[in-house]
Amino acid sequence: MPDKTVLVCQGTGCVSAGAEQIHISLEREIAQLGLGGDVQVKRTGCHGFCQQGPLAVVEPEGIFCTRVKVEDTPDIAQSLLSQKKPPERLFYRDPLTGKVIPHYRDIAFYSRQQRTVLKNCGYIDPEEIDDYLAVGGYEALRQTLLEMSPEEVIDTVKRSGLRGLGGGGFPTGRKWESCRNTAGAEKYVVCNADEGDPGAFQDRSVLEGDCHSVLEGMIIAGYAVGAKLGYIYVRAEYPLAVKRLEIAIAQAREKGFLGKNILGNDFDFDIEIFQGAGAFVCGESTALVLSLEGKRGMPKPLPRPRTTQVGLWDKPTLLNNVKTFASIRWIITQGADWFAGRGTKKSKGTAIFSLTGKTANCGLIEVPMGISLREIVFDIGGGIPGGKAFKAVQTGGPSGGCLPAELLDTPVDFDSLTDAGAMMGSGGMVVVDEDTCMVDLARYFLDFTQKESCGQCSLCVLGTLQMLDILNSITEGRGRPEDIDLLMELGEAIKMGSICGLGQTAPNPVITTIRYFREEYEAHIYERKCPARVCKDLISYRILPDKCKACMICLRECPVQAITGGKKQIHVIDQDGCTRCGVCLSVCPERFSAVECIPGRLDNTLHSA
Amino acid sequence: MEDRLTEIVPSRGRKGDLIPILQRIQAEFGYLPEEAIVKVAESTGVAESRVFGVASFYAQFRFTPMGRNRVMVCRGTACHVKGAPRILDEVEKALEIKEGETRQDLEYTLESVACIGCCGLAPCIMVNKEVHGRLTTKEISDIFTTRGECDAG
Secondary structure (H helix, E strand, C coil): CCCEEEEEEEHHHHHHHCCCHHHHHHHHHHHCCCCCCEEEEEEEEECCCCCCCCEEEEEECEEEEECCCCCHHHHHHHHHCCCCCCCHHCCCEEECCEEEEEEEEEEEEEEECCCCCCCCCCCCCCCHHHHHHCCCCHHHHHHHHHHHHHHHHHHHHHHHHEEECCCCCEEEHHHHHHHHHHCCCCEEEEEEEEECCCEEEEEEEHHHEEEEEEEEHHHHHHHHCCEEEEEEEEEEECCHHHHHHHHHHHHHHHHHCCCCHHHCCCEEEEEEEEECCCHHHHCCCHHHHHHHHHCCCCCCCCHHHHHHHCCCCCCCEEEEHHHHHHHHHHHHHHHHHHCCCCEEECCCEEEEEEEEEEECCCCEEEECCEEHHHHHHHHHCCCHHCCCCEEEEEEEEHHHHEHHHHHHEEECHHHHHHCCCCCCCCEEEEECCCCCCHHHHHHHHHHHHHHHCCCCCCHHHHHHHHHHHHHHHHHCCCCCCCCCHHHHHHHHHHHCCCCHHHHHHHCCHHHHHHHHHHHHHHHHHHCCCCCCCCCCHEEEEECCCCCCCCCHHHHHHCCCEEEEEEEEEEEEEEECCCCCCCCCHHCCCCCCCCEEEEEECCCCCCCCC | CCHHHHHCCCCCCCHHHHHHHHHHHHHHHHHCCCCHHHHHHHHHHCCCHHHHHHHHCCCCCCCCCCEEEEEEEEEEEEECCCCCHHHHHHHHHHHHHCCCEECCCCCEEEEEEEECCCCHHHHCCCCCCCCECCCCHHHHHHHHHCCCCCCCC
């Protein structure tokens, strides 16, 4: 048994930054030093702290090496030989205090989390079923098949209080019960892994890091509802997740967890992978089912039966999200009461978020339900870097909303977020600072949903287009005073006039930004200014005469020759010719910092003022 | 093409296999040629118009040939707030094509995608299977010039 293990994260983020080469090089260095018997180098799934990647963790101490490069691997191997810590340059440095922290347990990003679903992500090799078995994998399945009736399984899930983690928050146990109680010899279990929200990657991380936990949850679900076949509907854009799922399914079949007479019981179950071809609306259950059948993924018209009654090929179908299935094994082995004992009264257990945007620490986090947004942004996320001011946190992606600083103490659970106008959604959490324009952000989300509207409901497909036109005109400086009320009116109408979640939530980003950041809309409309200096038509660049050293750099780099001046002659931007591309600002040497970007449009006569 | 199509498309496909068959064709040719749509319709018994209807519904499928190199600019939220629009401008300049276009010499196809899922590395772009993260506009032209394929551009 090796004394030490070096875990090399192989999540998509780390792989894209060279983690595979690091793994190979580290193995070679360790072999060369003759440490092969004492030190094991292991590939793992996403460790969560993507921003600091590529990551390598030395266990059992839990020493955390960040931004590792191939050139660092000899030093890491040498440190293992001499029984010392790896070089300090690799340790995490607290962005606020500058303190060097060698153990990941002491880093606020990790210490404030409560990892359950993500517990084994980053610790086990997702391509080795034995690794999963070593951490108690498939124990829940064994317990289910040997000791529990399907009714008991459903009762346990119901008592746990687990709610669907795909965004809707529907009680999972009730869904299972409804599927079980629907008559029919043929039933299906479907795992929704069509994670299409821009800014969310937690489903992918679970699939890449601990895919057997999802399979185990699906098999237990199959037993509970009486299904023999399961499908994983996974985005084709996630090739690594698809590859690891294929490996995991093959291994599970080999070990007898999938196939005929599972664990010697009179229960057959198998799982197939279906690669989604890219349509955001397929996150809606009836649309996803049609897509699985090889059709256009358009939500079925109302009134529609539940998929638990009429689903895939018109058979009863149980559809749950990746994280919901991954939670099941813990509920079975630890008990419903254990699960229900965490979180809040109405939202049990933990929530997983992809924390991204303008926080010092970005990555995948799992927190107890009920934690405040403030704790997530400032404790786990480490606050806003660069001395900038926090402006808003966006949850729920294109269906969610933007919450301002006043609401930072909102507890993170299904109901509180919905009451505030946002939503849990599939778990994207994007933090924005003073440099983000809220009108532009609303326009960005609406542009996304507008393109993804399936086209069935006129209010959704045409209404969002009207809203988008209005938002475009506001950001381009053509906004009219009545536009704000018109946006609100359209938003309410679209919510009422759409048959699926996409249309019903598409106006949320616009409505919440108007509700909480109305003054930004007003600045765009009345003052023709973009206070965050984002909207190109509502900003200006100027050269500060007292700082300009007439170095000619911006003058040469300006793509439209809008800068005049010369050697020893202070440069001036011709405001009529300027396209506000920002090149002058980015090329002006930092020691001069003579170019500034200001809200509003200057004209040439005012420029010298 | 005919031979390869015969290999990929089963002679009698199930209706539910439509999307996987289309995915296999695109993996082979880089797009869905018209002949392929006809062939799939024959195989699955689904009308040609419906096959096209399904293919055009999903973002993955394309009907024109793809460049040898595929450049995807991430437009995810994290990338957006960290400057993706400017990154896209810069890539368009470097490749001399607009988003959604393919260069005439078929060297590059430029797309913008909803989210690559590397939000921790925002802003990022993907060139074929390689992700370039934490980008600044200044680094864009280097990515393509060091690849040595855009020198003529």
